[in-house]
Amino acid sequence: RKEVEQDPGPFNVPEGATVAFNCTYSNSASQSFFWYRQDCRKEPKLLMSVYSSGNEDGRFTAQLNRASQYISLLIRDSKLSDSATYLCVVANNYGQNFVFGPGTRLSVLP
Amino acid sequence: EPEVTQTPSHQVTQMGQEVILRCVPISNHLYFYWYRQILGQKVEFLVSFYNNEISEKSEIFDDQFSVERPDGSNFTLKIRSTKLEDSAMYFCASSSGTGYYEQYFGPGTRLTVT
Numbered sequence: 001r002k003e004v005e006q007d008p009g010p011f012n013v014p015e016g017a018t019v020a021f022n023c024t025y026s027n028s029a030s031q032s033f034f035w036y037r038q039d040c041r042k043e044p045k046l047l048m049s050v051y052s053s054g055n056e057d058g059r060f061t062a063q064l065n066r067a068s069q070y071i072s073l074l075i076r077d078s079k080l081s082d083s084a085t086y087l088c089v090v091a092n093n094y095g096q097n098f099v100f101g102p103g104t105r106l107s108v109l110p
Numbered sequence: 111e112p113e114v115t116q117t118p119s120h121q122v123t124q125m126g127q128e129v130i131l132r133c134v135p136i137s138n139h140l141y142f143y144w145y146r147q148i149l150g151q152k153v154e155f156l157v158s159f160y161n162n163e164i165s166e167k168s169e170i171f172d173d174q175f176s177v178e179r180p181d182g183s184n185f186t187l188k189i190r191s192t193k194l195e196d197s198a199m200y201f202c203a204s205s206s207g208t209g210y211y212e213q214y215f216g217p218g219t220r221l222t223v224t
Binding site for chain 1: 143145151152153154155158165166168199201203209210211212213214215216217218
């Protein structure tokens with residue numbers, strides 16, 4: 001089983017739509033969780049850390065379910081500028097290496 | 111806003127040559143990392159560095175690779191004898207070592223081995 005798996009995508013949605021990304025991880029000892037976004041041929045940029053209680057940042061909401069080893073990202077009222085690949089990232093211990101999922105590509109269409 | 115910088119942005123080299131990729135992490139950060147991304151594939155961890163030594167490395171990071179922090183600001187990745195399969199984007203990242211240890215990535219160096 002792969003360490004971090006994500007919806008294969010791509011997701012093509014109209015502006016204003018709500019879109020949800022799912023991610024599962026295999027290591028139950030994982031300590032920290034993140035969503036990054038990556039534009040074509042650019043570096044990963046931190047979107048948000050995922051806290052145990054779930055957290056929201058504007059139009060973005062992240063949830064963590066440790067029992068199911070599942071992480072989600074919800075984007076509301078999607079904008080053209082949200083078009084990117086969304087990367088689920090898991091760290092097995094603080095300060096250690098990140099394990100990246102393969103990413104899910106999102107295209108927001110006018 | 112402080113950011114990680116990397117040089118060069120693109121490096122072309124011949125197979126068997128040595129390359130050094132350079133990074134300047136965010137100034138008050140304590141943890142430093144190298145990752146690579148082969149075109150069309152996922153980001154893969156290479157090595158982490160803390161307190162002037164390697165703290166963790168992946169299977170990819172074999173004897174051909176080395177890292178160094180030669181001064182208080184630079185962090186380098188050396189590939190001694192490049193192979194065709196080393197062609198990839200190499201990202202440097204740094205973390206402050208507080209909170210959730212979020213990592214911030216540089217813009218990357220695209221390495222092309224011919």
